[in-house]
Amino acid sequence: MMRKKEKKAFVVEVQDQSYRTFVCDRWPVSVATLPNELLSSWLKRLAHANGIAPYHVASTLGLGNGFGPVKLERSIPERVASLLNNYTGMDSATLAAMSFGGNAWQPLLLPLRNNSHRWQSNWLQYCPQCLGADPTPYFRKSWRLATSVSCAVHRCVLKDRCPSCGAGIAAFGQRYLVPPHLCASCHSDLRNTPAGKLRRTIRNLACALNQLSSRQTPSRSSALILQLLDLPAVTTPPLSGPFIQLSTAARIRRLDELVQHLSITSENHPGQTYRTAGKVQWFASGKSPDISTLRIAYLRARTRSEQVAHSGKIEVLSQKSTPDFWLSVSN
Amino acid sequence: MEHLLDHVTPYLKMSLEERITFIRSPRWIGYSAALQAHRRLGDLLSRPAAMRTNGLMLIGPYANGKTMIAERFAIQHLRTAPAQKVWVIQTHEGSGLSHFYSSILTAFKAPMARAHGVAGKADQIDQLFNRLSPQMLIFDEFHNALRGRAQDTEAIFGFLRRLGRVYDISPVLLGEVAIYDHVNATDEMASRFELCSVPRWQYGEEYLTLLDSLEAALPLARDFGLSAEPMARKIHALSEGLIGENVAIVSRIAVHAITSGIERVTLAAIEMLPYVPLSARRQSPQRNKLL
Numbered sequence: 026m027m028r029k030k031e032k033k034a035f036v037v038e039v040q041d042q043s044y045r046t047f048v049c050d051r052w053p054v055s056v057a058t059l060p061n062e063l064l065s066s067w068l069k070r071l072a073h074a075n076g077i078a079p080y081h082v083a084s085t086l087g088l089g090n091g092f093g094p095v096k097l098e099r100s101i102p103e104r105v106a107s108l109l110n111n112y113t114g115m116d117s118a119t120l121a122a123m124s125f126g127g128n129a130w131q132p133l134l135l136p137l138r139n140n141s142h143r144w145q146s147n148w149l150q151y152c153p154q155c156l157g158a159d160p161t162p163y164f165r166k167s168w169r170l171a172t173s174v175s176c177a178v179h180r181c182v183l184k185d186r187c188p189s190c191g192a193g194i195a196a197f198g199q200r201y202l203v204p205p206h207l208c209a210s211c212h213s214d215l216r217n218t219p220a221g222k223l224r225r226t227i228r229n230l231a232c233a234l235n236q237l238s239s240r241q242t243p244s245r246s247s248a249l250i251l252q253l254l255d256l257p258a259v260t261t262p263p264l265s266g267p268f269i270q271l272s273t274a275a276r277i278r279r280l281d282e283l284v285q286h287l288s289i290t291s292e293n294h295p296g297q298t299y300r301t302a303g304k305v306q307w308f309a310s311g312k313s314p315d316i317s318t319l320r321i322a323y324l325r326a327r328t329r330s331e332q333v334a335h336s337g338k339i340e341v342l343s344q345k346s347t348p349d350f351w352l353s354v355s356n
Numbered sequence: 357m358e359h360l361l362d363h364v365t366p367y368l369k370m371s372l373e374e375r376i377t378f379i380r381s382p383r384w385i386g387y388s389a390a391l392q393a394h395r396r397l398g399d400l401l402s403r404p405a406a407m408r409t410n411g412l413m414l415i416g417p418y419a420n421g422k423t424m425i426a427e428r429f430a431i432q433h434l435r436t437a438p439a440q441k442v443w444v445i446q447t448h449e450g451s452g453l454s455h456f457y458s459s460i461l462t463a464f465k466a467p468m469a470r471a472h473g474v475a476g477k478a479d480q481i482d483q484l485f486n487r488l489s490p491q492m493l494i495f496d497e498f499h500n501a502l503r504g505r506a507q508d509t510e511a512i513f514g515f516l517r518r519l520g521r522v523y524d525i526s527p528v529l530l531g532e533v534a535i536y537d538h539v540n541a542t543d544e545m546a547s548r549f550e551l552c553s554v555p556r557w558q559y560g561e562e563y564l565t566l567l568d569s570l571e572a573a574l575p576l577a578r579d580f581g582l583s584a585e586p587m588a589r590k591i592h593a594l595s596e597g598l599i600g601e602n603v604a605i606v607s608r609i610a611v612h613a614i615t616s617g618i619e620r621v622t623l624a625a626i627e628m629l630p631y632v633p634l635s636a637r638r639q640s641p642q643r644n645k646l647l
Contacts, residue, residue, distance in 0.1 A: 035565060035569040037569050039378070039384075044444045048465070051465065052467055053484055076479065076482070076483030077467055077469050080469075081469035081471075084469075085468075
């Protein structure tokens with residue numbers, strides 16, 4: 026067979042990459058974090074986006090039973106952080122920002138676990154109006170703290186149960202594909218919970234606690250934290266069980282009793298108030314044996330009450346010689 | 357070195373091991389049937405939305421470059437498209453929907469729940485497809501899924517039809533002639549799939565061009581003249597028209613020539629290569645030596 030003089034040629038190229046090496050290991054759907062989001066809420070949305078129940082995400086990350094991510098919020102081990110980075114591309118700084126590792130307020134996290142009597146002591150809290158206002162509902166970091174009993178934005182009381190069936194809010198570990206704004210047991214919409222107003226008496230205290238706990242490392246607050254943990258013991262009648270294991274309603278009652286004690290005290294012993302230019306400071310010291318170990322400055326704004334609490338700068342100051350301390354609010 | 361391609365000439369100066377490694381690397385060859393297959397895949401990808409499934413069957417004998425065609429198409433798509441719309445799925449060995457779904461989930465790198473049954477996997481696939489909106493799924497070795505009971509095969513075909521109806525996904529089925537038989541067994545499936553065949557090479561002008569192109573891509577100091585009549589016939593007979601075998605034989609020749617230092621090839625040398633064509637291996641002298 027005769028060949029032509031000039032030769033045609035096909036394109037020949039080395040194919041050094043196969044399809045398998047070209048495609049990365051990431052999970053198919055990635056989910057961005059929302060402002061101030063809780064880690065377990067992000068993991069729940071991530072699981073839902075990739076089509077599996079949150080329970081299985083926990084086992085994919087090697088976290089054992091369904092409560093793994095709740096423990097993750099205390100501190101994230103290196104191994105889990107690198108696995109999450111591999112599968113989702115989320116860097117460890119962002120992951121740490123969603124959890125409480127290294128945060129001074131960590132002792133005041135709600136434990137969210139079953140106690141030894143096999144019934145759950147408390148549940149994750151939520152604000153129905155925040156969930157309703159979100160384009161994508163998600164759970165905030167501050168809702169896991171025991172000091173949060175009211176919403177910082179909407180000023181309504183936080184709920185911790187489903188309005189229809191009364192079941193507690195599961196932080197994680199559902200075996201079914203349910204979006205975060207539905208109750209895990211009865212699938213009713215949590216955004217429809219009727220909003221409750223906080224009692225006027227503790228409104229300012231709740232706001233002050235919200236503002237304090239939003240700071241990462243407040244100065245000299247460890248004493249305050251310890252005293253908050255002991256709060257049920259100093260009420261009348263004293264309760265057993267620490268503050269952090271109470272439900273939202275029980276914690277509101279404790280704080281209410283505290284405020285009433287303080288108001289009685291300060292009427293008997295009018296606290297020294299100092300008013301300097303632009304600054305109002307309240308100092309309260311307790312003389313009665315009930316609250317002798319607990320001194321919290323009691324915020325009673327005389328003028329423009331809520332605006333002071335919200336727009337003012339709050340500092341925790343203490344004197345070196347005595348264990349007293351007070352909260353200072355400046356406009 | 358005018359007989360070599362430009363990017364190959366530097367390799368002549370390298371060491372022996374590097375030249376051999378380069379010769380043995382996998383290669384893409386853009387011959388006319390492969391480019392035609394790419395054009396059809398591209399047309400399928402860019403077609404407007406349709407109500408019925410439109411699929412393609414890429415069928416040919418083994419070792420004939422089907423996987424290379426599909427993977428090259430997918431990699432080019434990944435390089436150029438803003439979002440991934442083409443996935444290559446390696447069909448799992450077992451028949452039945454559960455294995456089939458697992459193949460898809462593995463290809464998507466999705467997290468998998470160990471306890472999920474067929475229903476759980478189906479839900480997960482629905483969730484993923486709703487989010488990602490794939491347009492083409494290429495199933496490599498699809499005949500693996502057909503080696504089972506008739507009801508399993510029917511279930512898988514039903515799934516492919518649903519993909520087209522609900523998500524407008526074009527399935528591309530890669531494999532051997534068994535796929536053609538199963539698909540054309542019913543009008544329901546036959547009307548949805550077109551054939552793109554990857555046949556064996558016949559001895560002809562195009563085959564000689566193939567040999568020339570291969571030679572030009574290998575770092576050989578001299579033009580071997582493989583496309584001359586007797587040697588080309590011999591290589592064609594040994595390879596039986598399969599491009600994978602062709603490339604293997606030519607690489608073997610080149611490696612042998614380089615290592616022995618004799619930078620030329622004769623017909624006798626080709627016959628002395630320890631190479632037995634595929635169909636002759638079942639009853640070959642080399643088998644008798646194993647007894």
